[in-house]
Amino acid sequence: MKLRFLGKDSKVGDCPTLYATDRDTYLVQGWKIISDDPRVKLDIPEGQTAVEVPTELFEHLKKDGLPSGEFKRLEDPLMVLTPGGTYVVQGLEVTDPEALSQMSIPHYETVVEVPKAAITALLEEPRGADLQRRAQPAH
Numbered sequence: 001m002k003l004r005f006l007g008k009d010s011k012v013g014d015c016p017t018l019y020a021t022d023r024d025t026y027l028v029q030g031w032k033i034i035s036d037d038p039r040v041k042l043d044i045p046e047g048q049t050a051v052e053v054p055t056e057l058f059e060h061l062k063k064d065g066l067p068s069g070e071f072k073r074l075e076d077p078l079m080v081l082t083p084g085g086t087y088v089v090q091g092l093e094v095t096d097p098e099a100l101s102q103m104s105i106p107h108y109e110t111v112v113e114v115p116k117a118a119i120t121a122l123l124e125e126p127r128g129a130d131l132q133r134r135a136q137p138a139h
Contacts, residue, residue, distance in 0.1 A: 006018040006019060006064055028051055029111045071123060075121075093112060094110075
C-alpha cells in the first residue's frame with residue numbers, strides 16, 4: 001500500500017496523522033480507544049479498531065481535493081463526536097507491514113483504514129431521507 005501524507009495535528013507528545021492511500025482509502029492515525037470507553041459506546045467487530053483524533057485533523061482533506069474538512073454529519077460507528085470535541089473514527093485495523101513502516105506510531109496510538117467514499121459522504125449536507133431517519137424516535 002502506498003501512502004501520501006496529508007497532514008498532522010501536532011501538539012507536544014501527540015501526533016494524530018492523516019494519509020491518503022493508493023486504494024481509495026484514508027489511514028487515520030490516532031490515540032487508541034478501548035471498546036468499553038465510557039465516552040463512546042462502540043461495538044468493535046473483529047479486525048476493526050477505533051482511534052480518537054482532534055477535529056482539526058480532517059482539515060487536511062482539502063489537500064486531497066475534497067471541498068472541506070468540516071463534517072456535515074456523523075455516522076455511528078464510523079465517526080463519533082466525543083463530549084470533549086474530538087472525533088472517534090472506527091475502521092479496519094491497519095496491519096500491513098509496508099504501510100506501518102512508513103509511519104512513526106507511538107505505543108499509545110494505532111491506525112485505522114476508512115474508505116474514501118465513506119469520509120466523502122460525511123462532508124455532504126444531510127439529505128431528506130437522512131433527516132427523516134434522525135427525526136424518528138428510537139424504539
